[in-house]
Amino acid sequence: MSSAFEILQGARFFTKLDLRNAYHLVRIREGDEWKTAFNTPLGHFEYRVLPFGLANAPAVFQALVNDVLRDMLNIFVFVYLDDILIFSPSLQIHVQHVRRVLQRLLENCLFVKAEKCTFHASSVTFLGSVISAEGIKMDPAKVQAVIDWPVPKSRVELQRFLGFANFYRRFIRNFGQVAAPLTALTSVKTCFKWSVSAQGAFDLLKNRFTSAPILVTPDVSRQFVVEVDASEVGVGAILSQRSLSDDKVHPCAYFSHRLSPSERNYDVGNRELLAIRLALGEWRQWLEGATVPFVVWTDHRNLEYIRSAKRLNARQARWALFFARFEFVISYRPGSKNTKPDALSRLFSSSVASTDPEGILPEGRVVGLTVWGIERQVKQALTQTPSPRACPRNLLFVPVPTRLAVLQWAHSAKLAGHPGVRGTLASIRQRFWWPTREHDTRRFVAACSVCAQTKSGNSPPAGRLRPLPIPSRPWSHIALDFVTGLPSSAGKTVILTVVDRFSKAAHFIPLAKLPSAKETAQIIIENVFRIHGLPSDVVSDRGPQFTSQFWREFCRLIGASVSLSSGFHPQSNGQAERANQTIGRILRSLSFRNPASWSEQLPWAEYAHNSLPSSATGLSPFQSSLGYQPPLFSSQFAESSVPSAQAFVQRCERTWKRVRSALCRYRAQTVRAANKRRTKSPRYCRGQRVWLSTQNLPLKTASRKLTPRFIGPFRISQVINPVAVRLLLPRYLRRVHPVFHVSCVKPVLRAPARLPPRPPSLSRAHLSTGSVKSWTCVLGAVVIST
Numbered sequence: 001m002s003s004a005f006e007i008l009q010g011a012r013f014f015t016k017l018d019l020r021n022a023y024h025l026v027r028i029r030e031g032d033e034w035k036t037a038f039n040t041p042l043g044h045f046e047y048r049v050l051p052f053g054l055a056n057a058p059a060v061f062q063a064l065v066n067d068v069l070r071d072m073l074n075i076f077v078f079v080y081l082d083d084i085l086i087f088s089p090s091l092q093i094h095v096q097h098v099r100r101v102l103q104r105l106l107e108n109c110l111f112v113k114a115e116k117c118t119f120h121a122s123s124v125t126f127l128g129s130v131i132s133a134e135g136i137k138m139d140p141a142k143v144q145a146v147i148d149w150p151v152p153k154s155r156v157e158l159q160r161f162l163g164f165a166n167f168y169r170r171f172i173r174n175f176g177q178v179a180a181p182l183t184a185l186t187s188v189k190t191c192f193k194w195s196v197s198a199q200g201a202f203d204l205l206k207n208r209f210t211s212a213p214i215l216v217t218p219d220v221s222r223q224f225v226v227e228v229d230a231s232e233v234g235v236g237a238i239l240s241q242r243s244l245s246d247d248k249v250h251p252c253a254y255f256s257h258r259l260s261p262s263e264r265n266y267d268v269g270n271r272e273l274l275a276i277r278l279a280l281g282e283w284r285q286w287l288e289g290a291t292v293p294f295v296v297w298t299d300h301r302n303l304e305y306i307r308s309a310k311r312l313n314a315r316q317a318r319w320a321l322f323f324a325r326f327e328f329v330i331s332y333r334p335g336s337k338n339t340k341p342d343a344l345s346r347l348f349s350s351s352v353a354s355t356d357p358e359g360i361l362p363e364g365r366v367v368g369l370t371v372w373g374i375e376r377q378v379k380q381a382l383t384q385t386p387s388p389r390a391c392p393r394n395l396l397f398v399p400v401p402t403r404l405a406v407l408q409w410a411h412s413a414k415l416a417g418h419p420g421v422r423g424t425l426a427s428i429r430q431r432f433w434w435p436t437r438e439h440d441t442r443r444f445v446a447a448c449s450v451c452a453q454t455k456s457g458n459s460p461p462a463g464r465l466r467p468l469p470i471p472s473r474p475w476s477h478i479a480l481d482f483v484t485g486l487p488s489s490a491g492k493t494v495i496l497t498v499v500d501r502f503s504k505a506a507h508f509i510p511l512a513k514l515p516s517a518k519e520t521a522q523i524i525i526e527n528v529f530r531i532h533g534l535p536s537d538v539v540s541d542r543g544p545q546f547t548s549q550f551w552r553e554f555c556r557l558i559g560a561s562v563s564l565s566s567g568f569h570p571q572s573n574g575q576a577e578r579a580n581q582t583i584g585r586i587l588r589s590l591s592f593r594n595p596a597s598w599s600e601q602l603p604w605a606e607y608a609h610n611s612l613p614s615s616a617t618g619l620s621p622f623q624s625s626l627g628y629q630p631p632l633f634s635s636q637f638a639e640s641s642v643p644s645a646q647a648f649v650q651r652c653e654r655t656w657k658r659v660r661s662a663l664c665r666y667r668a669q670t671v672r673a674a675n676k677r678r679t680k681s682p683r684y685c686r687g688q689r690v691w692l693s694t695q696n697l698p699l700k701t702a703s704r705k706l707t708p709r710f711i712g713p714f715r716i717s718q719v720i721n722p723v724a725v726r727l728l729l730p731r732y733l734r735r736v737h738p739v740f741h742v743s744c745v746k747p748v749l750r751a752p753a754r755l756p757p758r759p760p761s762l763s764r765a766h767l768s769t770g771s772v773k774s775w776t777c778v779l780g781a782v783v784i785s786t
Helices: 002-006 057-068 091-107 140-147 155-166 180-185 196-210 268-282 301-308 314-323 339-346 365-382 400-411 421-429 437-447 449-454 517-532 549-557 570-591 595-611 621-626 645-675
Strands: 013-018 038-040 043-045 077-080 083-088 118-121 123-126 129-132 136-138 224-230 234-242 249-258 294-298 328-332 477-483 494-500 506-511 537-540 561-564 689-693 710-721 724-727 739-741 745-747 774-778 781-785
Touching (some): 013 091, 013 123, 083 091, 083 123, 091 118, 118 123, 155 180, 180 196, 224 268, 234 268, 268 294, 268 301, 268 314, 400 421, 400 437, 421 437, 437 449, 477 517, 477 570, 494 517, 506 517, 537 570, 549 561, 570 595, 595 621, 689 724
Parallel strands (some): 224 294, 294 328, 477 537, 537 561
Antiparallel strands (some): 013 083, 038 043, 077 083, 123 129, 224 234, 234 249, 477 494, 494 506, 689 745, 710 724, 724 739, 774 781
């Protein structure tokens, strides 16, 4: 990073690129794949491309990118592995540079991640630092990580902290001296014991991170200033240049060095001279051969004559030969004015004093600017609209034209994070007031499109329970569903569940695979219709077998209506879903020791299901459909010598009436219980816009946790019933059935003055069909990047 820092002089615009797949773009030389072999429980594997983790992988990939961009390196491009920085002095030139780099990458089949790139920016975060025209400073996120770092409890934790902090030592004045008590604890020769001095150094080092200044980019065409000083424990130096804008000296780099035991024996003059020697050696790449002779400031007057001295000891003679490589002037500066390098040299002392320098940036600068901006806008509006007497003295009255801006600042700004009504009101109440503040805030938050897309509601689902009509006889209304995901048993992997909605009787038919619509019809005829007759209604989900044209025509020919469940709402086919749960529970109990035997146990599971009383009717499915209960023992019921057909028919009729009455009572109980956990659905109308839940949509994103909870808005094309609507879906959602339960949608609300900026609908790239793209939430808007 230090080499990149040197070549950024004069740059005003920056672009950061991140290569996609990085090492996987490099092919392993043919015949060497065995060197990357590894074994897993699934078998033996070898890489065909360069994997992560190889010792020479970084060097190989760095050489590849350097070779591709060789004629641009260190001119307007800096590369570190898969991170590419493009820098230019003007926007017009920068656009040309970016095009050249992207064209070169395309020609070599190197692609970038659009979501991780930054184009034509005045400042970018690159390799842990923030680079801008002003200079280079630490990444605020990394600074916060150091500030929040807990006190180390062991030597390993301390080494981890120092390793992280050491990356930014060029920003920290006298880093080595401040960290000296901590560095001493990392030695295996000493016992790890957290002392007062270690705690003081730990706290001071974290404070130095918060006040680290912006380091300006060295300009070799202008004069450098080297400030040095030495104490009994260390030496310090600062490399600076005078700014052309404010004529003040700004730091370019810091240097500090802890004196060794032998160096501490030097007298004052030699320690000061050592400080100059070490500083010039540290920054020789800038100072040696400088265009303008640089100045060395020291508080030891005798050093002004060191270059003309006639008597030098051996050490001073060696240093004089080293000084001959530089063109500089030593200037005396009193100690009272040479405080900065003096502090660098003295912080190695055992007493860690709290001498925090004044920060370059005022505390809370970013938040302050945001508040000042909205305050300035409100105050400007107050010049035309005076404040009413009801406004509290410590608050600003917000006129009508600026209320939407205040609401957007308190809710939609990046620093706000889209809080709820309470959080938004808390921010507004700190500074602003108007009569309808609470009412407007509630309406604005309710109408926020970003909140509508990204937040899940805590209220019960919409839509009261609408149970299907109760049949009047057995097997007139049936429900179908498939049970999949079973282990192979005698060549069977699927179960077709057929449930009589009147008696709750069921047939469970094992199948080798999921059948087609034609095969399903043949199976139903052979196993259901030939025994129980033709039904008048068939309920099923929206599987491909039941949504096909063949199935609809088949049901029409047998005189049965087709009832399909609404999209992503399996409760519509609750009879079959419940039967699937029952058969799954029984099969687990019968075949858990040998799962592959489930097909042998399936007839017994069906018998158990049909012989046990139903909670809805109080009778077993056998009794409800056939009029009798199969005996468990042969002697349980004696056979009648002259059975009466009339008595049997009357008994069946009494049973069916009893079942229907029980079903009516059970349905009323179920509706009351279900509606306690549901809310009344909104009254939708045709043409109304709604948000669609993404909970069950086949999205393809990097992380489901960060995927929007709702997409849209989409218009309603038809209100099928109070709990189901049909939507006008775009073409990229053509594989999703457009009928949805009202619990899967929610209405689009309007803001007080106008709708907030509407984010784009979710791209088709997030569906399982299509190329992969990405989305990010930036400043309260969903942005689709390609």
